Structure formats: structure tokens, C-alpha cells
Amino acid sequence: MPTYVQHAVLGRIPDVFNAEAIWQTPGLALFSRRPLLRDLLERSPREHKGRAATRCFSHVTLVLPQEDVDDDYHLTRGARARDLAETLTALHQKDFGDLLGSDQVRYDVVGATSLAPGEIEVKFGHAVYLPAPDEKILYNISVSRDSAIWHPVCPLYPNQRLALIGGEGAEASAVAQGWPFGPDAALLILNDGPDAPPVVQMRPKDAFDCRYDPRSGYYTIKSLREPQGGRLLLKIARTSAFPVRPRTFTDPAASATPVAASNPAVWQSRSGQASVDPRGTPNSVEAARAHAGPAGLPRQAGAGPIDLTAVPAAASHKPANRAGESDATYAPVSQQRVSLVALALPRLSRYRDTGAQALELPFDRALALSTDAQPAISLMVDAADDLYACTAEGRQRIEAPATFAPVDARALRLLPAAPEMADRYRAMVCLAQPVSAGVASGVRFTFGRNSPMLASLRLLDSPRFLKRADGAGTASADRIGLSRTAFSFEAAAKGYTIGRQSATQALYHLDDKLQFVASIGDAPYLLPRGHHLVAGHYVLRFDA
Incomplete structure (x- = not known):
């Protein structure tokens, strides 16, 4: 090198x-x-x-x-x-x-x-650059081991051609905290100015896998020679001093061309090289596949991405049967199910009289709620309504929206609360794996702290998630925001009939994409199939 x-x-x-x-x-x-x-x-x-x-x-x-x-x-x-x-x-x-x-x-x-x-x-040297007195920063570079705690590394300036990042003791222009790859490895960033995407290369080239995730907005770098050698996440964030220029297309055919096919500078994972368009479009084959439908076909205009991991797809996304096939070829399953797909983090400032100091959600390496003392990541809201992510690397304040991937293959999404819910909720945490329970049709059920129905979905019905000022650990976290009998529900022809049973219980209707629809009052309310209901900490999806 x-x-x-x-x-x-x-x-x-x-x-x-x-x-x-x-x-x-x-x-x-x-x-x-x-x-x-x-x-x-x-x-x-x-x-x-x-x-x-x-x-x-x-x-x-x-x-x-x-x-x-x-x-x-x-x-x-x-x-x-x-x-x-x-x-x-x-x-x-x-x-x-x-x-x-x-x-x-x-x-x-x-x-x-x-x-x-x-x-x-x-x-x-080539990768040592000192900015002019009035030169503004183009990119801020930061690294992470768990996607929650990000450590700043160095800035990148418009006239700076190269930046070399390594560990302590390495001959690099900037040191990355928690560098996992040893002194012989280095991360090289090439910059051709504000109008060109930065290019990321790992050295030696054939020893690393470097991939860019357009949804998360960062690179994932892994060693190919030592699979257990750890991973490093790299984020290159453009500053407000150089706003993104809107991209316009004069040729309709050119606008439909996949990025990887139209740009020869696409990254190759085996070479340890990656590039990202500063306008937000990843310069990669994976990006082209991400914008394509099944079997690589382009998506229809206006069709949004379907996240089957964080939130199950609605029934409206069910693929059409092929010729000669029908639903009768599948084994029958329960048609009525209620799924817990997200947890709503409350504004604890509303509950100061309870002595609540923090609500902490620990997740294990499978990104399920954990009772272990060493979770992979914990998301917390404190008495000042500030959000934090806590890992073995430390604690860092966060804001929604955000995505956390402390382990491979799964991720937690943090969504902001809708303005209509912001007086009660700070954010929503989409579970990596929803929890479901079947319900019988033709029967009205009750959901609440004192109701055994769907008790398996009330994951926060425990004092271990709630920290109080007096140190007492006997109160369940469900006492914040969830009534003893919150609401009743019954499967109907066009959805579920919802009835609020407590005058103090706040209920919110979200659509199949978790977008706010309406607040639910005392009058009977029809919730369409595949839509969500927020009650207390729980975001429940009702499928028919």
C-alpha cells in the first residue's frame, strides 16, 4: 500500500x-x-x-x-x-x-x-490536509460498533482529496475509536468535491467486505480473513453548509435507468470499495435491487418499500395467485390475530407525581426484550423526555427517526410520534420480530392491566423496566398510560369494533404504515383490518 x-x-x-x-x-x-x-x-x-x-x-x-x-x-x-x-x-x-x-x-x-x-x-503526506481559515466542512465522518453510539473521527473539506482512518498507533491521518481491524488495516476516503460522491476503500482491498445500506445511511465493514474480527460502521454525513442539490432528469429513459448500470463507479463488495451519491442515492448494485420489485422488476411509481421485518405487511400487499393456484393449497390458519408491532415511549414529564425517572427497554442479541443484565442495546426515555441509546460502548442521546443494528440481519427502527400524539408520546420503537396472538371471532374481548386477554402481548407488565426516584421496584410500567380496562374489541365484517372503556384512556388509530389517522373517543369505532391501535405503551395491529 x-x-x-x-x-x-x-x-x-x-x-x-x-x-x-x-x-x-x-x-x-x-x-x-x-x-x-x-x-x-x-x-x-x-x-x-x-x-x-x-x-x-x-x-x-x-x-x-x-x-x-x-x-x-x-x-x-x-x-x-x-x-x-x-x-x-x-x-x-x-x-x-x-x-x-x-x-x-x-x-x-x-x-x-x-x-x-x-x-x-x-x-x-497525501492524506494530511489542513483547511483554510474560512473553509467550511463538507462531510462529518463518524464510526460506530453497534449503530447506536457514534464516535466522531474527522471532518472532510471540499478541497481535501484523501482521508486515511485507522487505529491507535497506525500511520493514519485520523484515529477511529474502537478500531477492530488491527494496525495494518486502513480506511481510505476519496473526495472529488461537493458534486461528486465520496468513495470508500478498505486496505488491503481483498481483506474486507464494505457495504452501504441506503436505509440506514451508513457503511458496514467486515473482515473477510477473520470472520470473528468484528465489524465497523462508517457514517459520512453531509453538512448544512453544502446542501444537497436536487437532481433533475431531462430524459425519462435516463431517470428509469438503475444507478449501478448508469454509473461505472459502483462499489464492489469484494474489493472493499464503496461510493455514495451525496444527493442520497447509493451508487451500488444493492441500491438498484432495493428499488426493484420481485425478480428484479421495477416498482410501480409511488409504491413505497415494504419492511417485512419491523412491521408485518398488510393483507393488501399479498401477492396475486398464479395461474392454477388458489388459497386452498395453503394450510388453514387462524384468521383473527392481534400483533404487538411497536412500543410507544411515553413522555415521563406527564407522570412526575409517580416518581418515574426513566423507562428503559433492553434488547438482547435477537433484538427481543431482554431480562439479561448485558443487553445488546437499550433504548431509554428519562424524566426530561430525552431519548438515549445505551450499549457496551456507552450512552448517547438520540432523536427519531433512527435505525439501530447492534447485530447483523436485524434492526430496530425508532419512529417519531405523530404531532397529534406528541403531548403523550416521545417516539415509537418498532420491534424486529412482532409478537402475535390469535383471537376468536364473534366474541368481545377486553384489553387492559387487569385483563388476562392478550396478556402475552403486554411485554412491559413488569417493574424492571421502570426506574423510580425512591428506588422502589414494585410498580409495573403498565401503570403509566394503560388503564385497568382500556378498551374492548370484537371482530366485525369490515374490521374490528373498538370501544373505549375508560374515560381517561387515550386511544389512537394508525394506518397500516403506522401513520396517524384519528383519536378514538367514547363512541364505537371501526378499525380497518391491518391497521393499528395505540394504547399505553403498546402499538397493536389487528388482522382479520
Whole structure:
């Protein structure tokens, strides 16, 4: 792999703010001369023809001992560090002026606790870039191990060509927290400006699988040589300083062409390379398949994606029978079912008199509600109505909508509460695997805290999910928002007849795509088949 970052540690520098001592050794004792910054720049040119350098690097980062940097800030407000950068810039322009061309010389001085007194670390190279004073950030790059806790890595600027990301001790321009792949692996991001999609490559190329998920908006990187070597999630977020330009098509045929077929720069998973259109369109074969229907056929205009994992598809999405087939070829199943497809997180600020401090939902590695002390991820709402995601990596505040995939193959979706429900609910968590129960037809049932009917769906009927200020752990989480007898329901010809049984019980009707329809009052209400009812923490789907 080419050396994208030239890295060296200069030792035995009596004064780390002495630019001349860092640039070159005074005197003519050539045989005892130690290689310093000027020598390093000469030995590693940016471009060369034969042995002659034709262009040199112009951006250099100096890392000084943190204690010296702190003392300079305390005593002189950082004046010595600024003088050091200005003096080295002048020396650089003086000695390498004929090799700079139109490049601007830029120096940056930072501190690090890993350096001993009298040591200076220098970094320059193809992947080392220092922004201009007025240059705005194009992308913010962050990484995660579980899709919940994201750690910022570095910014990417419009004129910055390369960024090299690695672990601690690696020769990279930025360090990723929790890097799982060892010092020999590196993640390279190529940038051709605001109008071109960034390209992601893992080095070595044949050792990693790099895939972009357009729904989640991040890359998933896995090692091919060590399947148990962990995974890394990479997010490249465009900033508001460079808004997305709307894409227009003048040729209707061109607009229907799959992205992978029309763009030769599509990523290949085995090469460890991926690219994403900054307008939000993934540059991949998977993206073309995601926008295609069964057997690769294009979807009809206006047809939205069907998520069969988080929420079961409605009966209206049932495929038509083929010639010679009928429903009689399938084994009969119960026609009336009620499924718990999501959990609604309440605004605990409405229940301050109960002493509730937090409602926490822990999920195991199968993304089912867990009683284990070490869940894969926990989603929590506190007394201030703030949302948090908690994993082994720590805790981080989140906002809906969001998607969390702490394990492969399954994900949790966090949806914002509809404005009509926002006074009671903060968000809804779509379960990775809905929980269902069959119901008999022609009988009216009751749902509530004191009702045994559908008790298997009341997953939060336990004190372990609710944290109180007094430390008491005897109250069920269902006491927040769910009455003893909340509502009754009965299967009817065109759906389910819903009747509110408690005047204080809030009931909401959501359609088959979990979009708000109406609030349900005391009058009997007909809920269509495949639609949802929100009561307390529970988002129930009624199928006929």
C-alpha cells in the first residue's frame, strides 16, 4: 500500500518551540546530523521524476508534548505555538518555493500526552490536509460498533482529496475509536468535491467486505480473513453548509435507468470499495435491487418499500395467485390475530407525581426484550423526555427517526410520534420480530392491566423496566398510560369494533404504515383490518 501519511518522531529537541532546531540542524557536522523536518520533506516528495523532486508536500501537522502546549496557552495564550507555525511556514516557502506551485503552505500545532519531553511528532503526506481559515466542512465522518453510539473521527473539506482512518498507533491521518481491524488495516476516503460522491476503500482491498445500506445511511465493514474480527460502521454525513442539490432528469429513459448500470463507479463488495451519491442515492448494485420489485422488476411509481421485518405487511400487499393456484393449497390458519408491532415511549414529564425517572427497554442479541443484565442495546426515555441509546460502548442521546443494528440481519427502527400524539408520546420503537396472538371471532374481548386477554402481548407488565426516584421496584410500567380496562374489541365484517372503556384512556388509530389517522373517543369505532391501535405503551395491529 502506498504511504499516504509520512510520520516521524523527532527526539532530543531542547526547545520544542524553536523552529530552526526543528527545521534543520545548525552547523556542518553532516555525519552526526539527525534527520529533521527539512530532510524528511526532501526524502519524501509529493511528486518526482526519476530521482528529482518536482513537487513537495505543503501541509504539515506538528504534535508537541501536551504539557508544553498547555503551558504555552496558560502563559502566552498560545503565542509561541503560533510563532512556531509562522516561522516554519516561512522556512518551508524559502527552501521549497520552486516545488510548491500554487499550493499554500500550512502548519498546525497540536498536543499529545503520548510524547515524552523533547519529542516532536511530524505528519505530512497525501492524506494530511489542513483547511483554510474560512473553509467550511463538507462531510462529518463518524464510526460506530453497534449503530447506536457514534464516535466522531474527522471532518472532510471540499478541497481535501484523501482521508486515511485507522487505529491507535497506525500511520493514519485520523484515529477511529474502537478500531477492530488491527494496525495494518486502513480506511481510505476519496473526495472529488461537493458534486461528486465520496468513495470508500478498505486496505488491503481483498481483506474486507464494505457495504452501504441506503436505509440506514451508513457503511458496514467486515473482515473477510477473520470472520470473528468484528465489524465497523462508517457514517459520512453531509453538512448544512453544502446542501444537497436536487437532481433533475431531462430524459425519462435516463431517470428509469438503475444507478449501478448508469454509473461505472459502483462499489464492489469484494474489493472493499464503496461510493455514495451525496444527493442520497447509493451508487451500488444493492441500491438498484432495493428499488426493484420481485425478480428484479421495477416498482410501480409511488409504491413505497415494504419492511417485512419491523412491521408485518398488510393483507393488501399479498401477492396475486398464479395461474392454477388458489388459497386452498395453503394450510388453514387462524384468521383473527392481534400483533404487538411497536412500543410507544411515553413522555415521563406527564407522570412526575409517580416518581418515574426513566423507562428503559433492553434488547438482547435477537433484538427481543431482554431480562439479561448485558443487553445488546437499550433504548431509554428519562424524566426530561430525552431519548438515549445505551450499549457496551456507552450512552448517547438520540432523536427519531433512527435505525439501530447492534447485530447483523436485524434492526430496530425508532419512529417519531405523530404531532397529534406528541403531548403523550416521545417516539415509537418498532420491534424486529412482532409478537402475535390469535383471537376468536364473534366474541368481545377486553384489553387492559387487569385483563388476562392478550396478556402475552403486554411485554412491559413488569417493574424492571421502570426506574423510580425512591428506588422502589414494585410498580409495573403498565401503570403509566394503560388503564385497568382500556378498551374492548370484537371482530366485525369490515374490521374490528373498538370501544373505549375508560374515560381517561387515550386511544389512537394508525394506518397500516403506522401513520396517524384519528383519536378514538367514547363512541364505537371501526378499525380497518391491518391497521393499528395505540394504547399505553403498546402499538397493536389487528388482522382479520
